[in-house]
Amino acid sequence: MDELVLKEQIVDEAAMSRRAFLRGTGLLLGFALTGASTESVFAAPASRVVENEVTGTFAPNGFIRINPTGAVILVIPMIEMGQGVYTSLSMLLAEELEVNLDQIQVQHAPANHALYVNSIIGIQNTGGSASVRAFWTPLRQAGAVGRHLLIAAAAKRWNVDPATCRAKDGVVFDASGSKHLTYGALAKAAAKLPMPPTANVKLKDRKDFNLIGTRAKRVDSAIKVDGRALYGIDTRLPDMKVAAVAISPVLGGKAKTVDEKAALAVKGVRQVVNIDEAVAVVADHMGAANKGLQAAAITWDHGPNVKVSNADIVKQLEEESKKPGAVARNVGDVGKALAEATQRVEAIYQVPFLAHAAMEPMNCTVHLQKDRCDIWVGTQAPTITQSQVAELTGLPKDAIKIHNHLIGGGFGRRLEADGTVLAVKIAKHVDGPVKVIWSREEDIQHDMYRPYYLDRLSAGLDAAGKPVAWTHRIAGSSVMARYYPPYVKDGLDPDAVEAAAEPPYALPNIHVDFVRVEPPGVRTSWWRGVGPTHNVFVVESFLDELAHAAKQDPVAYRKGLLGHNPRVLAVLSLAAEKAGWGSPLPARHGRGISVQFAYGSYTSQVAEVEVASDGSVKVKRIVCAIDCGMYVNPDTIEAQVQGGTLFGLTAALHGSITFKDGRVEQSNFDSYLPMRIDEVPAVETHLIESIEAPGGIGEASTSIVSAAVANAIFAATGRRLRSLPFDTDSLK
Amino acid sequence: MAFTLKINGTPHEVDVDGDTPLLWVLRDVLGMTGTKFGCGQALCGACTVHVDGAMTRSCITTVDSVGESEITTIEAIAQTPQGAALQKAWLELEVVQCGYCQSGQIMSAAALLKYTPKPTDDDIDAAMSGNVCRCGTYQRIRAAIKHAAGV
Numbered sequence: 001m002d003e004l005v006l007k008e009q010i011v012d013e014a015a016m017s018r019r020a021f022l023r024g025t026g027l028l029l030g031f032a033l034t035g036a037s038t039e040s041v042f043a044a045p046a047s048r049v050v051e052n053e054v055t056g057t058f059a060p061n062g063f064i065r066i067n068p069t070g071a072v073i074l075v076i077p078m079i080e081m082g083q084g085v086y087t088s089l090s091m092l093l094a095e096e097l098e099v100n101l102d103q104i105q106v107q108h109a110p111a112n113h114a115l116y117v118n119s120i121i122g123i124q125n126t127g128g129s130a131s132v133r134a135f136w137t138p139l140r141q142a143g144a145v146g147r148h149l150l151i152a153a154a155a156k157r158w159n160v161d162p163a164t165c166r167a168k169d170g171v172v173f174d175a176s177g178s179k180h181l182t183y184g185a186l187a188k189a190a191a192k193l194p195m196p197p198t199a200n201v202k203l204k205d206r207k208d209f210n211l212i213g214t215r216a217k218r219v220d221s222a223i224k225v226d227g228r229a230l231y232g233i234d235t236r237l238p239d240m241k242v243a244a245v246a247i248s249p250v251l252g253g254k255a256k257t258v259d260e261k262a263a264l265a266v267k268g269v270r271q272v273v274n275i276d277e278a279v280a281v282v283a284d285h286m287g288a289a290n291k292g293l294q295a296a297a298i299t300w301d302h303g304p305n306v307k308v309s310n311a312d313i314v315k316q317l318e319e320e321s322k323k324p325g326a327v328a329r330n331v332g333d334v335g336k337a338l339a340e341a342t343q344r345v346e347a348i349y350q351v352p353f354l355a356h357a358a359m360e361p362m363n364c365t366v367h368l369q370k371d372r373c374d375i376w377v378g379t380q381a382p383t384i385t386q387s388q389v390a391e392l393t394g395l396p397k398d399a400i401k402i403h404n405h406l407i408g409g410g411f412g413r414r415l416e417a418d419g420t421v422l423a424v425k426i427a428k429h430v431d432g433p434v435k436v437i438w439s440r441e442e443d444i445q446h447d448m449y450r451p452y453y454l455d456r457l458s459a460g461l462d463a464a465g466k467p468v469a470w471t472h473r474i475a476g477s478s479v480m481a482r483y484y485p486p487y488v489k490d491g492l493d494p495d496a497v498e499a500a501a502e503p504p505y506a507l508p509n510i511h512v513d514f515v516r517v518e519p520p521g522v523r524t525s526w527w528r529g530v531g532p533t534h535n536v537f538v539v540e541s542f543l544d545e546l547a548h549a550a551k552q553d554p555v556a557y558r559k560g561l562l563g564h565n566p567r568v569l570a571v572l573s574l575a576a577e578k579a580g581w582g583s584p585l586p587a588r589h590g591r592g593i594s595v596q597f598a599y600g601s602y603t604s605q606v607a608e609v610e611v612a613s614d615g616s617v618k619v620k621r622i623v624c625a626i627d628c629g630m631y632v633n634p635d636t637i638e639a640q641v642q643g644g645t646l647f648g649l650t651a652a653l654h655g656s657i658t659f660k661d662g663r664v665e666q667s668n669f670d671s672y673l674p675m676r677i678d679e680v681p682a683v684e685t686h687l688i689e690s691i692e693a694p695g696g697i698g699e700a701s702t703s704i705v706s707a708a709v710a711n712a713i714f715a716a717t718g719r720r721l722r723s724l725p726f727d728t729d730s731l732k
Numbered sequence: 733m734a735f736t737l738k739i740n741g742t743p744h745e746v747d748v749d750g751d752t753p754l755l756w757v758l759r760d761v762l763g764m765t766g767t768k769f770g771c772g773q774a775l776c777g778a779c780t781v782h783v784d785g786a787m788t789r790s791c792i793t794t795v796d797s798v799g800e801s802e803i804t805t806i807e808a809i810a811q812t813p814q815g816a817a818l819q820k821a822w823l824e825l826e827v828v829q830c831g832y833c834q835s836g837q838i839m840s841a842a843a844l845l846k847y848t849p850k851p852t853d854d855d856i857d858a859a860m861s862g863n864v865c866r867c868g869t870y871q872r873i874r875a876a877i878k879h880a881a882g883v
């Protein structure tokens with residue numbers, strides 16, 4: 001993309017957000033996420049400095065904008081959806097740029113693969129707990145380049161050796177400290193300097209970090225406690241209409257009858273748009289749109305998927321999982337080892353479809369014009385969204401402007417562009433901008449679900465109880481095959497087997513394979529924790545079964561298999577110690593442990609539960625030990641451990657999407673139950689200090705918790721629950 | 733129909749059907765987007781406002797039921813002592829994640845503290861269990877309410 005287009009995009013973003021904001025609450029922004037820049041800002045490919053005398057803005061790379069008024073704007077490549085990425089990535093930049101977090105403004109990055117790609121994912125996507133891992137070095141380098149140029153500009157003006165100058169809090173000082181210039185005063189001159197060779201730009205030593213590793217305050221908190229924060233759903237534009245939408249309840253169905261007249265009779269309703277797969281009622285406000293949609297009394301032709309049911313989906317998985325799949329790992333001779341084993345253990349595990357149910361329901365605002373299409377949405381995948389809209393409208397990609405927003409919970413849902421695509425299809429029939437908002441019921445019933453998986457496992461133990469053979473077959477949908485086919489080779493979906501193909505234990509003979517089974521009439525996608533959320537539950541529960549079969553303590557048994565894996569061993573030992581593993585508990589109370597290596601981080605959790613005589617499970621305490629290498633902000637890590645744990649725990653206790661007659665049976669928070677404050681256990685985090693490369697944190701607790709709780713339930717009751725959500729009736 | 737709503741101390745004239753939920757009048761007609769839509773069925777608390785000081789789910793409150801009552805939204809809750817104390821505690825304890833539920837959380841907590849200045853854990857459970865947070869900030873919400881209340 002050329003600079004001009006990008007420049008326009010960022011300016012648009014700023015202007016739009018500012019206008020939207022001013023029409024909104026009428027308050028002033030103390031801290032601005034977008035829109036605070038009054039200057040044109042623009043970006044250059046990281047390898048070049050663009051001449052920018054017109055505005056005087058210093059923009060040495062895609063991430064830093066300093067204009068002569070002194071505003072320091074950081075363009076953050078990954079989107080903020082609660083995980084704290086605007087703070088952590090700002091800390092990486094600010095550390096090297098030598099600015100304070102209270103001096104900066106943060107701006108959403110536009111869609112631009114070249115500037116903002118996540119190098120781990122290969123797309124400008126926010127996901128996979130990969131933001132800090134991918135940007136740990138590039139953002140520090142970008143900050144250091146900025147600092148280097150600003151110091152050089154000051155040194156040039158003072159006619160001194162740059163090596164004698166230093167920068168602090170957005171000001172450059174000379175050797176004596178008597179002369180100083182602010183970054184704003186230097187912006188124009190710095191913008192004219194040639195880019196330094198990377199070798200000349202030294203990154204700070206870890207011991208000199210002022211910000212990285214501290215409990216720096218979140219940059220987005222203030223606007224989130226008084227209603228100022230703008231999410232996609234808060235978009236307001238001149239002459240904008242809002243639309244309520246009803247999507248065919250069965251995938252592939254079409255609207256049969258629509259009482260358009262009745263809908264239009266509702267005060268405030270402007271238009272009814274029927275695009276077969278969905279019907280939208282366009283109105284002045286959502287109250288009218290919803291009422292109009294009711295009045296339209298839509299009936300549907302359900303199409304070919306009307307018979308889809310969970311029972312059939314599970315039956316299909318049971319059958320298909322009897323056949324061999326794509327081999328993820330094959331070490332030693334499992335057949336021989338099984339035959340020779342003293343003891344054999346077999347099990348089938350199952351996990352359900354899950355909805356994301358983020359608090360901000362799906363929504364998207366579109367203004368489609370002859371030569372451009374503006375999209376206001378919170379997306380984890382701006383470039384994918386841009387491409388899909390380009391394809392749908394026939395417009396060139398550069399004409400698709402993605403105005404990204406804070407997301408009211410992503411959890412993987414906003415990696416998909418389906419909500420935007422639907423909104424654009426509706427917008428094709430609407431003059432002027434239209435904001436499409438899904439009801440909670442539409443959001444839950446037309447999600448793209450975490451796949452249902454069925455796993456078959458077997459293991460052989462030797463006389464000492466050690467596992468000499470391990471087989472694991474995973475059957476389910478492949479999200480990767482649809483989302484990113486190049487990553488799937490010979491039928492093997494690396495996500496579907498992540499944390500199953502390589503359990504951390506010494507397993508001399510192991511065979512793991514994957515059978516792809518696509519359920520009809522169901523769309524599947526990424527869900528917080530991705531592959532490991534399913535696999536760690538299965539592997540860590542089954543490992544516990546083996547410990548039981550070997551008549552050994554679950555912690556001691558694991559330790560015996562982890563001698564080669566010191567970082568796993570360390571988190572396991574720490575979690576067990578902090579949880580008081582082994583100390584006595586009352587009847588029907590139990591502790592369970594699980595460990596994982598995923599997203600580049602090592603995690604262990606101990607859950608403590610109480611199972612009442614009616615079978616209900618109360619999770620009383622979760623102790624989490626984590627080694628995520630070098631870390632940016634321990635407070636964010638604790639927040640992510642708390643939140644991630646509850647996200648996984650909610651699913652383990654309550655989460656299940658089921659299909660009947662082609663429809664999703666759940667619809668709102670009374671049938672797809674969220675965890676509430678009165679149910680929440682205390683979650684403790686114990687962080688291991690490390691100088692290893694940074695690991696991911698956003699999903700680590702989500703994927704590990706259900707096994708710890710399942711193992712604790714077993715310890716409390718002797719009942720092994722192999723399916724999620726937990727069937728508490730079986731615990732009576 | 734025309735209604736005059738008293739919101740954050742200022743009268744606002746709106747012309748909508750009487751059965752229009754207050755939530756959409758605030759958000760779409762008056763442009764006050766701090767109050768959030770989450771479920772539309774009084775199941776999540778994202779839309780919580782105060783009507784004459786009482787915690788109210790604006791998604792199921794029709795505009796014709798409000799009458800002369802004083803409506804307070806997140807945009808003005810800082811003007812109450814409870815609101816100001818809670819916002820400060822929210823910042824000190826870094827409660828927010830995505831933030832989407834937090835307008836509603838603070839509004840519910842402000843109503844709690846107004847009538848129960850020194851809440852117990854049970855009081856907090858009772859007052860706050862109607863507010864869903866999918867990011868799982870509950871532990872910090874509880875701590876921040878106690879912090880604001882000085883208990």
Ligand code: FES
Pocket residue numbers: 768769770771772773774775776777778779780789790791792
């Ligand atoms: S939107 Fe009103 S309670 Fe959920």
Ligand code: FES
Pocket residue numbers: 082359408409828829830831832833834864865866867868869
């Ligand atoms: S902070 Fe995200 S839903 Fe509560």
